[in-house]
Amino acid sequence: xxxPSVKPEVMSPVGxxxxxxxxxxxxxxxxxxxxxxxxxxxxxxxxxxxxxxxxGFDADALPEIMRGLHERGVQAFVTFNVLVFDRxxxxxERQIMTLAEAGVDALIVQDHGxxxxxxxxxxxxxxxxxxxMSVTSAEGAEHARRFxxxxxxxxxxxxxxxxxxxxxxxxxxxxxFVHGALCVSYSGQCFSSEAWGGRSANRGQCAQACRLPYDLxxxxxxxxxxxxxxxxxxxxxYALHQVPDLVRIGVNCLKIEGRYKxxxxxxxxxxxxxxxxxxxxxxxxxxxTPQEEQDLxxxxxxxxxxHFMAGTNHQTVVRGRAPRHRGxxxxxxxxxxxxxxxxxxxxxxxxxxxxxxxxANWRAPEGREEGGFxxxxxxxxxxxxxxxxTPSAFRHQSLELRFGRGAVDSGRVRVGDPVWRTxxxxxxxxxxxxxxxxxxxxxxxxxxxxxxxxxxPPALILTDDHGLTVxxxxxxxxxxxxxxxxxxxxxxxxxxxxxxxxYHLQAVTTDLRGEGFLPxxxxxxxxxxxxxxxxxxxxxxxxxxxAPRLDAALAALPRPGAALDADRARLHVLVRTPExxxxxxxxxxxxxxxxxxxxxxxxxxxxxVQAAGIPVRVASPRIxxxxxxxxxxxxxxxxxxxxVRSGGLLEGLQGNTAQELTGDFSLNAANVLTARAxxxxxxxxxxxxxxxxxxxxxxxxxxxGPQRLEVIAYGHLPVFHTEHCVxxxxxxxxxxxxxxxxxxxxxxxxxxxxxxVQHPVMADVGCRNTVFEGRAQVGAAHLPAWHAAGLRDFRVxxxxxxxxxxxxxxxxxxxxxTGEIDVTTLANxxxxxxxxxxxxxxxxxxxDFGALEALPLxxx
Numbered sequence: 001x002x003x004p005s006v007k008p009e010v011m012s013p014v015g016x017x018x019x020x021x022x023x024x025x026x027x028x029x030x031x032x033x034x035x036x037x038x039x040x041x042x043x044x045x046x047x048x049x050x051x052x053x054x055x056g057f058d059a060d061a062l063p064e065i066m067r068g069l070h071e072r073g074v075q076a077f078v079t080f081n082v083l084v085f086d087r088x089x090x091x092x093e094r095q096i097m098t099l100a101e102a103g104v105d106a107l108i109v110q111d112h113g114x115x116x117x118x119x120x121x122x123x124x125x126x127x128x129x130x131x132x133m134s135v136t137s138a139e140g141a142e143h144a145r146r147f148x149x150x151x152x153x154x155x156x157x158x159x160x161x162x163x164x165x166x167x168x169x170x171x172x173x174x175x176x177f178v179h180g181a182l183c184v185s186y187s188g189q190c191f192s193s194e195a196w197g198g199r200s201a202n203r204g205q206c207a208q209a210c211r212l213p214y215d216l217x218x219x220x221x222x223x224x225x226x227x228x229x230x231x232x233x234x235x236x237x238y239a240l241h242q243v244p245d246l247v248r249i250g251v252n253c254l255k256i257e258g259r260y261k262x263x264x265x266x267x268x269x270x271x272x273x274x275x276x277x278x279x280x281x282x283x284x285x286x287x288x289t290p291q292e293e294q295d296l297x298x299x300x301x302x303x304x305x306x307h308f309m310a311g312t313n314h315q316t317v318v319r320g321r322a323p324r325h326r327g328x329x330x331x332x333x334x335x336x337x338x339x340x341x342x343x344x345x346x347x348x349x350x351x352x353x354x355x356x357x358x359x360a361n362w363r364a365p366e367g368r369e370e371g372g373f374x375x376x377x378x379x380x381x382x383x384x385x386x387x388x389x390t391p392s393a394f395r396h397q398s399l400e401l402r403f404g405r406g407a408v409d410s411g412r413v414r415v416g417d418p419v420w421r422t423x424x425x426x427x428x429x430x431x432x433x434x435x436x437x438x439x440x441x442x443x444x445x446x447x448x449x450x451x452x453x454x455x456x457p458p459a460l461i462l463t464d465d466h467g468l469t470v471x472x473x474x475x476x477x478x479x480x481x482x483x484x485x486x487x488x489x490x491x492x493x494x495x496x497x498x499x500x501x502x503y504h505l506q507a508v509t510t511d512l513r514g515e516g517f518l519p520x521x522x523x524x525x526x527x528x529x530x531x532x533x534x535x536x537x538x539x540x541x542x543x544x545x546x547a548p549r550l551d552a553a554l555a556a557l558p559r560p561g562a563a564l565d566a567d568r569a570r571l572h573v574l575v576r577t578p579e580x581x582x583x584x585x586x587x588x589x590x591x592x593x594x595x596x597x598x599x600x601x602x603x604x605x606x607x608x609v610q611a612a613g614i615p616v617r618v619a620s621p622r623i624x625x626x627x628x629x630x631x632x633x634x635x636x637x638x639x640x641x642x643x644v645r646s647g648g649l650l651e652g653l654q655g656n657t658a659q660e661l662t663g664d665f666s667l668n669a670a671n672v673l674t675a676r677a678x679x680x681x682x683x684x685x686x687x688x689x690x691x692x693x694x695x696x697x698x699x700x701x702x703x704x705g706p707q708r709l710e711v712i713a714y715g716h717l718p719v720f721h722t723e724h725c726v727x728x729x730x731x732x733x734x735x736x737x738x739x740x741x742x743x744x745x746x747x748x749x750x751x752x753x754x755x756x757v758q759h760p761v762m763a764d765v766g767c768r769n770t771v772f773e774g775r776a777q778v779g780a781a782h783l784p785a786w787h788a789a790g791l792r793d794f795r796v797x798x799x800x801x802x803x804x805x806x807x808x809x810x811x812x813x814x815x816x817x818t819g820e821i822d823v824t825t826l827a828n829x830x831x832x833x834x835x836x837x838x839x840x841x842x843x844x845x846x847x848d849f850g851a852l853e854a855l856p857l858x859x860x
Contacts, residue, residue, distance in 0.1 A: 007277065007281045008246065012269070019262070022435050023266050023270050029074065033055075034052050049204075050079040051132075051201075063541065066102050066104060071502065077106045079130075080109050080118075084113075084671055086672055100122040103542055106151070111674055112133070112678070120549035121547065129149035129152040139647075139652045140651065141170045150173060154166065158176075164249045174250075175252060178243070179236075180237055180269075182317075183210065189623075192210065200691045213754070218748075228321060231730065232720065233323040234318050235304065236305075240293075261300055276288070298427050302322070303319050314724060327424075333413055333415055333419060337400055340378070342399070343401050348390065355419055356369050357371055357413045375404055443501070455478065458516070470530060474522060482517065483517075484517070485516060562707075568817065572794065575595070589614065592614055617660075618641070620635055622666045622764075625766070636659060643662050644662065645667070662683060663683040663685070685708055685793060693846070694782035694844075698789045701791050707790070711786060714795075714809060719773050727763055762800075775839040777838070777841035784823060808829070
């Protein structure tokens with residue numbers, strides 16, 4: 001379907017007042033931020049349901065903020081982009097109503113059930129599907145639409161071709177990130193914080209484990225990574241040069257990441273993308289200068305590039321040398337002196353610049369880096385005045401850089417170290433007009449129409465760029481002119497004096513009858529009155545229908561059925577290799593799920609399980625891009641059940657298969673609203689998100705019916721799910737699957753963390769990698785409570801386990817469910833079986849969990 005021709009919005013990140021001013025004055029069409037309320041969430045992570053708990057605005061200040069933004073023609077989209085637990089639904093409802101009343105322009109939502117609740121509470125409040133919905137296809141976009149979204153934020157791993165394919169298949173509004181930090185994991189599909197810190201990225205508590213160093217083990221042997229130990233830390237997105245293509249494709253909004261960044265960053269990036277969009281919309285070439293590009297790099301950069309948007313190149317997404325801001329590379333160390341460091345410079349550096357000497361990872365990467373503020377430059381024993389010099393004046397020679405006493409230990413600086421400028425005080429001066437503007441810098445166009453009929457009160461009609469019109473009139477009639485009469489030139493001059501108002505005059509039309517006269521003071525007063533009326537009209541909160549709807553939504557849910565006490569527990573086994581399959585077949589579980597790297601091995605394995613008389617399922621990929629939709633046809637042709645791992649696939653399967661469908665954890669069902677809505681789309685059972693602890697799983701079973709849940713009792717938490725292929729990056733010189741030689745088919749790799757735990761890495765059919773927690777997550781301690789709650793379907797999942805370990809794990813669980821052993825014996829057997837031990841992981845229940853108010857359901 002053809003997309004409407006629309007000029008993309010430029011959306012800026014806002015973490016506070018300074019960033020808000022910078023975004024507005026730099027020309028943002030929209031800003032996004034979180035809102036904090038006076039009481040915290042159930043996990044104590046903050047007072048608002050947004051993914052940046054440390055920044056944002058207080059709810060009390062929101063109406064005034066919205067009024068000010070709307071007066072300046074800027075929309076505000078509020079992040080409500082975390083999963084919401086059942087015990088928080090009432091709190092979420094109250095916050096949604098407050099946000100709707102304050103006049104916010106949209107909510108950015110991750111949780112599918114909450115998205116639908118927003119539309120129920122306030123049909124006039126748009127919902128934008130967060131990037132944490134993992135939308136990577138037109139089917140994924142339509143799935144979000146089903147839950148009320150009018151716009152989706154696409155995954156940052158999509159190429160321009162992917163974005164265009166999606167745009168050609170849906171009329172839903174599309175939003176893409178164009179600048180800022182990249183997560184190595186697909187948003188919404190990262191459980192590293194949950195696994196290693198008891199925190200959750202899906203709850204706004206990312207611990208940034210991707211920015212830590214790791215050792216790479218290939219087939220059990222440590223591989224020397226040189227200077228690339230930060231092998232999961234990607235560079236930052238920089239898509240300024242892709243803006244013309246995004247405008248051509250019809251993307252509705254270009255989004256800058258960085259709510260933790262300062263006002264300078266917001267001002268620079270917003271201004272750059274503002275101009276790029278304007279130029280592309282007008283058919284003009286991009287006019288960015290080298291200095292402007294360097295300023296963007298200086299403001300914040302881990303290494304800027306278009307990355308996935310320009311197509312897959314696994315050699316460039318992750319450089320791996322350092323995980324933090326580097327700024328601009330200015331030179332290379334050539335030696336040291338008694339008082340400073342000798343550097344071959346590529347760029348001009350000046351006193352006051354903040355410099356850092358990059359030690360590379362092979363030299364204590366976790367230790368302190370040497371650096372400080374530059375005191376001066378010396379050559380041949382004399383200080384150099386760098387004012388007016390260009391980089392060419394420094395090339396092919398080394399200069400001595402000196403710092404304040406004790407700032408740099410030259411003994412820890414080595415020849416060959418790169419030198420980076422992390423702070424440029426002159427950049428702040430260049431950005432100051434946007435950051436500290438007293439009067440509006442960026443203005444919006446208005447059309448003026450002056451009606452001047454002699455004998456009637458004169459009127460001025462102003463119309464803004466959204467079609468809003470106001471009329472101001474003077475109390476007295478227009479008198480006949482004695483000398484100079486009103487004319488178009490004089491009116492254009494006086495009405496165009498809009499300095500300090502946030503507007504600029506686009507055009508003036510007049511309706512003059514008779515030769516009338518109006519003092520300049522009266523004309524100015526008319527202009528001021530009209531501007532005041534327009535500003536007030538723009539700042540008015542929209543009229544909306546708002547009503548509490550949670551109780552009605554809960555009452556409409558079907559009554560949950562209960563499992564019969566006599567029902568025996570069922571063991572479902574997921575294997576990832578044919579060798580694991582053979583071991584599982586011998587144990588005869590209640591079903592077997594095949595999660596293979598290569599699809600070609602699936603059909604014979606499906607037939608092998610069926611021949612054994614055991615129900616079989618095949619696991620789908622967690623991500624499906626536009627060119628991968630043929631996988632749906634392949635999966636439906638296998639005559640097996642499907643473990644559905646993406647909303648896009650679930651949408652594509654609607655009405656297209658009679659196979660049994662089970663929803664997996666990656667659908668992120670965290671509450672009864674989302675779980676029931678997903679189950680209503682044809683799922684037989686659903687696995688709750690890993691964000692739920694064991695007690696929350698028990699409560700969810702009581703809300704949706706225990707027979708509708710399948711719980712993972714044993715497995716390895718999938719901590720990262722990433723488009724970046726570690727196999728390709730470090731085991732080949734290729735750029736993608738077409739030339740990498742497919743090392744994933746012949747090697748096993750693992751990442752060893754600072755605690756000494758090795759975390760297995762596996763690739764899927766789409767070449768995406770999953771890093772699994774090396775320790776097995778065991779739910780043994782919670783099996784009695786789960787059984788008492790009526791849960792009967794339990795899954796055990798394997799990653800790199802040997803066939804012997806597979807058999808032992810299944811046998812131990814079988815012995816427990818048949819009453820041969822107790823949970824203590826089960827836990828001990830599992831701990832003795834698994835090489836790196838076990839963990840309670842995300843199932844851990846905090847001591848204060850019982851003090852939180854449970855959700856009473858009406859009609860249940």
